Amino acid sequence: MIVTITPHIIVLLRKTVFYPMLLLPVFAQGQINHSAYEAMKDTIVSKFNHGDYKAIYRLFDTSFSNKISQPKLVNFLKGNQNSGKIVASSFLAEDKGKVSYLLEFELRDMIMDLQLTYDNKISSFGLKSAPLVFLSEPPVVKSDNSLRSALDKAVDSAAAEYFKYSKANSLVIGIIKAGKKHIYFYGETEKGNNKLPTSGTLYEIGSITKTFTATLLAQAVLDKKVSLTDDIRKYLHGNYDNLSYNSMPITLRDLANHTSRLxxxxxxxxxxxxxxxxxxxxxxxxxxxxxxxxxVTLDTIPGYKFLYSNWGTSLLGHILEKVYGHSQADLVRRFITGPLEMNNTMYITNEDGYDIAHPHSENGRRLTVSNQGYFSPAGGLCSTVNDMLNYLDAQLKEINAAIKLTHAPTINNMGLGWGVRKGRVTRHLEHNGSEQGSTAHISAFPERNSGCVILVNNRVNLGKLIVRIQEIAKEDSYK
Structure with a gap:
């Protein structure tokens, strides 16, 4: 055994925190007891899956526990509950007395680094997200793109880049350009099923649901049932003195533009x-x-400082249910999906009988459509590309006063529910949606009568694809 000086590392919520230099007893390279490491890895996996985080802390050597408190490690491990349970694990690498393992959680893959003392106590520990795997060249995927026009070819080039993501399943792109609709389907709804999505395939749209809830608020304002400046406590039963700061209450508008501080x-x-x-x-x-x-304790005056809140939008939805005396689903049908002929946009509680692009986690595991429960006003809707293009068209044309009101800027580049930015030529309205296994986007450029919708059944960062499709939707040369 030799003694080396190494930095002690623990990765917290995808951020690496370096602690002071420690004297750590480790085995010299080539002398690692692999069976001891495997046993420790299996023990950690078992105790994590049972939520026994304090037991994991007891596995650590004093060189670790003297620097990292039990509550800190427990909170860190609890913070990784949102990855699900560990369903598989495998050896990755050995380097300078440290062994790395791939841990396959239900929702994402992570890498665990371990270092043990001579008496098989943990002296160094790290847990971080595994890097996503991207292919060097785009694979050949099924598509209905005819590649006849400059628009077709530009979309196909953008789609090819997306499919470098090795876990990608299906991709649907809808574009309205100068008022004309274009739809493109790519991939397969599930790996190996060879089934191209269609105009009737349902996707989770996640937080784009918030724009629907905001539209219901705008409708309630027009119906003179509420005012945007109403104190939300007017609609709550019981004592909520805590929902104000320096006598400034949370208003309905604050819930819709994410300035409630919830x-x-x-x-x-x-x-x-x-x-x-x-x-x-x-x-x-x-x-x-x-x-x-x-x-809840508010940290500042509501109405000014942005803090994105699923809780706030959900509360807004339930207030509107009380105001109208109808469920969120009924209100969405009455005021939005019915008038816009969005017949396949709905809250799904039972998947049977629906053509659904089943969600897939970041690491490619098939999931069911998420059950948002009491938070459904913030993210529970499913829709199709046809329906979402109808919705986009209504935003572009601002076909009624409620939709127009949601586009009116409030503060922090926010309308009601929508992100709203003013460019030199056109306004830009947008919203993203992300669930455990789905990602969606909608952008509208009203003065250009153009916009786009993107739907995928993977949990993935669509940033580059969104920017490119937005450019294609706006650019006059793509026809």
């Missing part, structure tokens, strides 16, 4: 009965929802 989600979301990180909202009922709301 957190993204309740802090106790992981404490609900039957908590499942793959579907974290499923069992968080109205009682938990409003009890947590009573415990």
């Amino acid at each position: 957190p993204a989600m309740p802090e106790d979301i992981g404490e609900q009965p039957d908590y499942n990180p793959v579907s974290p909202e499923a069992h968080y009922d109205s009682t938990l929802f409003y009890n947590a709301l009573k415990k």
